[in-house]
Amino acid sequence: xxxxxxxxxxxxxxxxxxxxxxxxxxxxxxxxxxxxxxxxxxxxxxxxxxxxxxxxxxxxxxxxxxxxxxxxxxxxxxxxxxxxxxxxxxxxxxxxxxxxxxxxxxxxxxxxxxxxxxxxxxxxxxxxxxxxxxxxxxxxxxxxxxxxxxxxxxxxxxxxxxxxxxxxxxxxxxxxxxxxxxxxxxxxxxxxxxxxxxxxxxxxxxxxxxxxxxxxxxxxxxxxxxxxxxxxxxxxxxxxxxxxxxxxxxxxxxxxxxxxxxxxxxxxxxxxxxxxxxxxxxxxxxxxxxxxxxxxxxxxxxxxxxxxxxxxxxxxxxxxxxxxxxxxxxxxxxxxxxxxxxxxxxxxxxxxxxxxxxxxxxxxxxxxxxxxxxxxxxxxxxxxxxxxxxxxxxxxxxxxxxxxxxxxxxxxxxxxxxxxxxxxxxxxxxxxxxxxxxxxxxxxxxxxxxxxxxxxxxxxxxxxxxxxxxxxxxxxxxxxxxxxxxxxxxxxxxxxxxxxxxxxxxxxxxxxxxxxxxxxxxxxxxxxxxxxxxxxxxxxxxxxxxxxxxxxxxxxxxxxxxxxxxxxxxxxxxxxxxxxxxxxxxxxxxxxxxxxxxxxxxxxxxxxxxxxxxxxxxxxxxxxxxxxxxxxxxxxxxxxxxxxxxxxxxxxxxxxx
DNA sequence: AGCACGCCGACT
DNA sequence: GTCGGCGTGCTC
Numbered sequence: 153x154x155x156x157x158x159x160x161x162x163x164x165x166x167x168x169x170x171x172x173x174x175x176x177x178x179x180x181x182x183x184x185x186x187x188x189x190x191x192x193x194x195x196x197x198x199x200x201x202x203x204x205x206x207x208x209x210x211x212x213x214x215x216x217x218x219x220x221x222x223x224x225x226x227x228x229x230x231x232x233x234x235x236x237x238x239x240x241x242x243x244x245x246x247x248x249x250x251x252x253x254x255x256x257x258x259x260x261x262x263x264x265x266x267x268x269x270x271x272x273x274x275x276x277x278x279x280x281x282x283x284x285x286x287x288x289x290x291x292x293x294x295x296x297x298x299x300x301x302x303x304x305x306x307x308x309x310x311x312x313x314x315x316x317x318x319x320x321x322x323x324x325x326x327x328x329x330x331x332x333x334x335x336x337x338x339x340x341x342x343x344x345x346x347x348x349x350x351x352x353x354x355x356x357x358x359x360x361x362x363x364x365x366x367x368x369x370x371x372x373x374x375x376x377x378x379x380x381x382x383x384x385x386x387x388x389x390x391x392x393x394x395x396x397x398x399x400x401x402x403x404x405x406x407x408x409x410x411x412x413x414x415x416x417x418x419x420x421x422x423x424x425x426x427x428x429x430x431x432x433x434x435x436x437x438x439x440x441x442x443x444x445x446x447x448x449x450x451x452x453x454x455x456x457x458x459x460x461x462x463x464x465x466x467x468x469x470x471x472x473x474x475x476x477x478x479x480x481x482x483x484x485x486x487x488x489x490x491x492x493x494x495x496x497x498x499x500x501x502x503x504x505x506x507x508x509x510x511x512x513x514x515x516x517x518x519x520x521x522x523x524x525x526x527x528x529x530x531x532x533x534x535x536x537x538x539x540x541x542x543x544x545x546x547x548x549x550x551x552x553x554x555x556x557x558x559x560x561x562x563x564x565x566x567x568x569x570x571x572x573x574x575x576x577x578x579x580x581x582x583x584x585x586x587x588x589x590x591x592x593x594x595x596x597x598x599x600x601x602x603x604x605x606x607x608x609x610x611x612x613x614x615x616x617x618x619x620x621x622x623x624x625x626x627x628x629x630x631x632x633x634x635x636x637x638x639x640x641x642x643x644x645x646x647x648x649x650x651x652x653x654x655x656x657x658x659x660x661x662x663x664x665x666x667x668x669x670x671x672x673x674x675x676x677x678x679x680x681x682x683x684x685x686x687x688x689x690x691x692x693x694x695x696x697x698x699x700x701x702x703x704x705x706x707x708x709x710x711x712x713x714x715x716x717x718x719x720x721x722x723x724x725x726x727x728x729x730x731x732x733x734x735x736x737x738x739x740x741x742x743x744x745x746x747x748x749x750x751x752x753x754x755x756x757x758x759x760x761x762x763x764x765x766x767x768x769x770x771x772x773x774x775x776x777x778x779x780x781x782x783x784x785x786x787x788x789x790x791x792x793x794x795x796x797x798x799x800x801x802x803x804x805x806x807x808x809x
Numbered sequence: 810a811g812c813a814c815g816c817c818g819a820c821t
Numbered sequence: 822g823t824c825g826g827c828g829t830g831c832t833c
Contacts, residue, residue, distance in 0.1 A: 159832090161811075163810055169833065170833095188833090189833080190811085191812075192811075192812080194810090194811090214833065
């Protein structure tokens with residue numbers, strides 16, 4: 153008997169080995185083996201068992217060495233098969249990833265020590281919370297696929313439900329997967345659970361902030377089929393786990409679940425596939441559930457629960473302010489109502505968050521005379537002004553001195569407009585308006601320095617800072633009881649972002665930030681400043697968030713976007729833009745041909761130049777495929793990849809931005 | 810992906 | 822004469 157294997161080290165061709173006499177023949181396909189290759193030993197995945205050799209063999213066949221130790225998981229093979237066909241990858245990909253972390257060397261990690269583990273123990277659940285737990289306990293005890301969506305307003309105590317259900321699952325000797333959309337949240341959650349559930353429960357963090365030693369300890373547990381709690385972002389969902397009993401996806405709406413690099417696997421989707429194959433319950437929780445999940449509640453009978461009450465504090469009052477209306481004000485970016493509210497809170501010695509939801513692109517420099525914008529020589533993005541003296545590229549880190557005359561029309565400095573607004577600038581404005589306030593900035597630049605970041609968060613918690621100015625980073629996870637005012641400076645920046653889910657993600661973000669207010673106090677306020685009118689502002693009240701679903705779904709149906717239809721992206725990359733354009737057009741033609749030949753019901757869009765179409769001298773184009781049926785999209789794409797294009801091709805089903 | 814082989818220039 | 826740079830080709 154022989155096996156046909158594929159090497160994990162990137163060597164493409166499959167090889168044939170003899171099975172040692174002592175091996176079982178059953179269940180070899182999908183297992184990892186060690187095989188001799190020239191003078192070394194390599195790991196490989198068994199693709200096929202061959203009873204006899206192919207006739208045309210001219211080389212001598214060597215014998216495989218040993219089967220590799222791998223945690224048993226009855227559903228793993230089917231799961232990696234399904235995942236790999238959905239993401240148009242080879243099943244080998246998942247084994248490579250697992251292998252990669254196993255061979256990881258120990259390295260110093262600067263672990264985020266942000267201390268948020270509030271020690272509230274043995275809390276009695278509210279009736280809202282209890283009814284969810286009561287519904288799920290029977291399913292945990294006799295498992296089946298049971299997708300459950302929990303819409304819990306900010307501060308409603310979803311964590312308490314998770315804790316109960318984790319304990320119930322462990323009682324049945326099963327493993328729990330707890331997933332969060334960001335490493336920092338996973339770190340926080342791990343700490344919280346360890347302090348509140350007690351040391352006798354094996355809890356493992358499993359993400360980039362965890363040491364290789366700890367990861368290996370988890371691996372050993374998995375080998376021995378021990379029931380554990382695994383907390384992570386992307387990695388845990390592709391691990392082989394013998395006795396999986398429950399998956400929890402917290403902040404399920406968050407785009408952080410989609411991996412940043414290709415292949416852009418979405419942990420939320422992978423987890424759903426896994427739960428379905430393993431016949432276990434899966435819980436998705438969020439204060440702002442995704443349209444997609446709400447759609448599944450409606451069309452696919454997912455269980456749905458709502459937590460409409462806050463554990464402590466009360467909901468903030470929400471006030472919408474139009475920036476374009478003619479207020480006479482000291483500064484364009486701080487409207488009169490906001491200025492007054494800040495002054496008011498400062499005298500009451502309460503805390504304020506000022507939020508700027510800019511995303512990637514920010515304030516660039518533009519000539520008022522000729523319209524020229526300074527941009528990066530290597531990437532196609534505008535350069536960002538730093539400290540009013542430097543221009544920096546957000547993608548490749550290129551930097552140069554700020555220009556004082558326009559390089560195109562030679563106009564002077566007074567004609568150079570530093571468009572947009574950044575957190576730095578806001579701090580300066582606020583310092584002028586409120587000279588006695590203690591103001592700090594917490595954006596991505598500040599978070600790169602972990603120590604400084606921790607210090608800022610700590611000082612804000614200790615009320616040594618009155619106003620915290622920040623971007624996305626402050627919207628996630630943190631709990632600042634002293635905050636009674638949240639000011640959102642420019643709510644509509646992202647609404648014009650060229651993606652179909654712009655309204656959804658903007659509203660989710662606004663509600664999440666607004667939710668930072670009034671966690672402890674009865675009276676708080678959120679001021680939302682905007683340039684334009686938009687329907688999302690009708691749904692800023694988070695208790696009524698689900699009404700947004702109806703409105704948005706109608707809109708998506710009109711323009712044929714998910715979740716009504718399926719949607720996938722093909723990204724093409726090449727250093728030569730001419731070749732890239734040729735090949736993208738060729739792919740479009742080919743797709744159309746394939747669709748016609750196979751009678752596929754697909755719509756092809758593009759090729760489009762993405763907003764950032766050139767990064768580090770690599771050009772990019774995007775092609776989109778729509779269809780009522782994902783398998784038709786996959787069929788079309790699989791026809792494309794067998795042709796030998798010189799561009800790099802990346803396939804993303806259901807892309808999020 | 811590794812690793813050996815081999816062909817050519819630099820150096821004790 | 823030998824050491825070592827890396828281009829080429831092979832792996833069951």
